[in-house]
Amino acid sequence: MRNFRTLNVWQEGIAIVKRVYSLAQSLPDTEKYGLRSQITRCAVSIPSNIAEGCSRSSQADFRRFLEIALGSAFELETQLIIIEELSIISTGDMKEIKEQLNIEQKMINNLINNVLLHKLWYFFD
Numbered sequence: 001m002r003n004f005r006t007l008n009v010w011q012e013g014i015a016i017v018k019r020v021y022s023l024a025q026s027l028p029d030t031e032k033y034g035l036r037s038q039i040t041r042c043a044v045s046i047p048s049n050i051a052e053g054c055s056r057s058s059q060a061d062f063r064r065f066l067e068i069a070l071g072s073a074f075e076l077e078t079q080l081i082i083i084e085e086l087s088i089i090s091t092g093d094m095k096e097i098k099e100q101l102n103i104e105q106k107m108i109n110n111l112i113n114n115v116l117l118h119k120l121w122y123f124f125d
Contacts, residue, residue, distance in 0.1 A: 007111075012103065013050060013104060014047050016043055016097070017047060019096075020076070023094075024040050028088065038079050043076055048069075059115055063115045063116065073104055073105045080097065
């Protein structure tokens with residue numbers, strides 16, 4: 001069993017969740033069951049799937065959960081773009097969180113590639 005708490009990618013995922021929840025509070029009440037709900041669920045899914053993957057005994061299962069986390073990250077990015085396109089929140093307010101999310105996507109992808117190459121010793125204490 002891998003200790004997900006030691007992974008920078010999981011820690012960054014938690015930081016994204018905090019930012020997304022803060023952002024969600026600034027969305028209009030009309031979005032309570034729409035985009036607000038969607039972005040918070042996607043954000044929570046990222047570190048949750050990383051953690052769940054760490055509990056799996058096979059590399060293939062671990063990789064699958066990382067791929068789900070990456071999918072959630074791309075889904076979240078799409079929803080943030082929609083929020084921008086609808087001018088619900090200004091582009092400037094979204095810039096930092098989108099940059100942070102892009103870094104997270106690259107980190108997850110890097111971990112997926114290293115799982116494929118069985119180079120996990122690098123990521124775990």
